[in-house]
Amino acid sequence: MNTATASNFGVAASAGGPLLGDAEFQFLRDFVYRHCGIALSEQKRQLVQGRLLRRLRALGLKEFASYCELLRKDPAGELGELASAISTNVTSFFREMHHYDLLVEQLLPRWLEEKKGGGRLRIWSAGCATGEEPYALAMVLAEALERTGSKVDARILATDLSPQALEHACAGMYALDRMGGISDERRRRWFLRGEGRYEGYACVHQRLRELVAIQPLNLLHDWPMRGPFDAIFCRNVVIYFDKPTKQRLFDRYAGLLEPGGYLFLGHSESMHGLSDAFDLVGRTVYRKRVS
Ligand SMILES: C[S@@+](CC[C@H](N)C(=O)[O-])C[C@H]1O[C@@H](n2cnc3c(N)ncnc32)[C@H](O)[C@@H]1O
Structure with a gap:
């Protein structure tokens, strides 16, 4: 696996999905930094949007604002799913x-x-x-x-x-x-x-x-x-x-x-x-x- 590349975050936003606005992206950046230690740069916005779209759909949510609300209400419950969405679990047997x-x-x-x-x-x-x-x-x-x-x-x-x-x-x-x-x-x-x-x-x-x-x-x-x-x-x-x-x-x-x-x-x-x-x-x- 190639860990260090931007392609790890690499799913572009699907056409027609909700957009990740400034306030929601800022909230997500703060949340992810506080709980996962991951600093998301502005360049990652599209990628985060694409990755989280799937999660929004799985939860039946129509907007990123609702997803942020869910994170506010139940940070511990959703943290793992959020972390999985924005990072990579790719690994292999006897790697390195x-x-x-x-x-x-x-x-x-x-x-x-x-x-x-x-x-x-x-x-x-x-x-x-x-x-x-x-x-x-x-x-x-x-x-x-x-x-x-x-x-x-x-x-x-x-x-x-x-x-x-x-x-x-x-x-x-x-x-x-x-x-x-x-x-x-x-x-x-x-x-x-x-x-x-x-x-x-x-x-x-x-x-x-x-x-x-x-x-x-x-x-x-x-x-x-x-x-x-x-x-x-x-x-x-x-x-x-x-x-x-x-x-x-x-x-x-x-x-x-x-x-x-x-x-x-x-x-x-x-x-x-x-x-x-x-x-x-x-x-x-x-x-x-x-x-
Ligand atoms: C790329 S995988 C590495 C797997 C394995 N160690 C390897 O080298 O093949 C990175 C793993 O770190 C986990 N991870 C990232 N941030 C974490 C955190 N704050 N606490 C616990 N696990 C975390 C991710 O969920 C992911 O499964």
């Missing part, structure tokens, strides 16, 4: 494979060795979209546990604010043609092929489901979990956030990571100039400093 290589070759063996006397291993997929990232993490984790015979209490937390994305993640069913990143061996091992009406789809193995806990969470709101985490994957999420939002988020990640814990960002994201709690130790891989 070099991060998984680092896990398999270095981090998992080290953590499992360190924790073999007991202890917990926790990985957080923050902004997990439709689940491909946490299930790919679960595959390498399950394989490492099996290979070493480790009995470590290991879990992956997967969170997102998009209700549709999380529904898909919970279902754990994927079209075969979207599973290109998975080796044949892993496909056989970790998926059950659908039959009949599920022909063309595959379902994740129960073992992967057991390792992954899926929860709704807005990264800008309060977090119920206390950590600590050994690693946080927050890839292709902060790309939409402005600088102060990224700074706050990275500080909060530092607070939840183990000393020496890892933060993985997406290929076009960087922490440069935003936090001194981390050192860059690989391609968009950061390690929390041990003070």
Whole structure:
């Protein structure tokens, strides 16, 4: 997926739909910035209009003013749908494979060795979209546990604010043609092929489901979990956030990571100039400093 391009927002307004006026666009910009950390420029007006038109239709609303009214009345209830409409949930299995290589070759063996006397291993997929990232993490984790015979209490937390994305993640069913990143061996091992009406789809193995806990969470709101985490994957999420939002988020990640814990960002994201709690130790891989 190409995260950084304007085409992520890229549906032009349909002809004949209601227009997004100045006051409504300003309201939406403020709302989206406050709740999602996304700063929408004036250039995004047409794109936002096009994207939200579908949502207006689904809700049976005729004007953007009514949609703004709904957001005023029930901000929490509509936030996920709004965020889904203006951002992208596009993702894939084993995207940015070099991060998984680092896990398999270095981090998992080290953590499992360190924790073999007991202890917990926790990985957080923050902004997990439709689940491909946490299930790919679960595959390498399950394989490492099996290979070493480790009995470590290991879990992956997967969170997102998009209700549709999380529904898909919970279902754990994927079209075969979207599973290109998975080796044949892993496909056989970790998926059950659908039959009949599920022909063309595959379902994740129960073992992967057991390792992954899926929860709704807005990264800008309060977090119920206390950590600590050994690693946080927050890839292709902060790309939409402005600088102060990224700074706050990275500080909060530092607070939840183990000393020496890892933060993985997406290929076009960087922490440069935003936090001194981390050192860059690989391609968009950061390690929390041990003070
Ligand atoms: C492009 S996907 C990235 C998926 C996956 N991490 C990857 O790299 O393939 C970005 C995800 O971040 C989520 N997201 C955006 N803003 C968020 C926020 N404030 N809180 C939680 N999730 C957010 C979106 O809903 C979307 O599912």
